[in-house]
Amino acid sequence: MTSTTTIKTGIHPDKFSSGIIEELKRLGRDYQLLFFFKGNCKQSRALATTVNQFCRIYGWSVWAISVSGGGLPEFPSPHHDPELVKRMKLKFIPALLAMHCRSHFYVPISYGAAKLEDIEGELEILVSHEEWRRT
Numbered sequence: 001m002t003s004t005t006t007i008k009t010g011i012h013p014d015k016f017s018s019g020i021i022e023e024l025k026r027l028g029r030d031y032q033l034l035f036f037f038k039g040n041c042k043q044s045r046a047l048a049t050t051v052n053q054f055c056r057i058y059g060w061s062v063w064a065i066s067v068s069g070g071g072l073p074e075f076p077s078p079h080h081d082p083e084l085v086k087r088m089k090l091k092f093i094p095a096l097l098a099m100h101c102r103s104h105f106y107v108p109i110s111y112g113a114a115k116l117e118d119i120e121g122e123l124e125i126l127v128s129h130e131e132w133r134r135t
Contacts, residue, residue: 039066047094050114092111096114
């Protein structure tokens with residue numbers, strides 16, 4: 001008898017191809033998440049839990065940046081870089097972006113709280129973009 005391991009993701013099996021999970025893991029080698037938050041914000045706390053879950057499943061790294069200077073349980077020692085927030089021209093917090101580690105090309109993923117499947121769905125667009133670039 002063979003056993004299989006199931007990874008609990010937010011991906012609905014009918015919605016995505018089975019290869020999308022592996023593609024999202026592969027992208028995590030070239031991209032990282034930028035997570036801008038306020039320590040005292042409900043939406044920031046909710047998104048922090050989802051970001052942490054996504055990173056555990058797909059192996060992505062996250063650069064947590066607090067705009068208030070305070071941390072969250074998932075990110076107790078965040079970076080505090082008000083200049084970066086200004087340069088990024090962020091109008092909404094929390095904000096989640098995927099950034100290519102070498103080129104610094106970035107893609108907005110979420111402004112406000114998001115579910116795991118929302119993040120996966122937004123990153124599916126990035127998977128399609130990367131596949132197009134390889135052809």
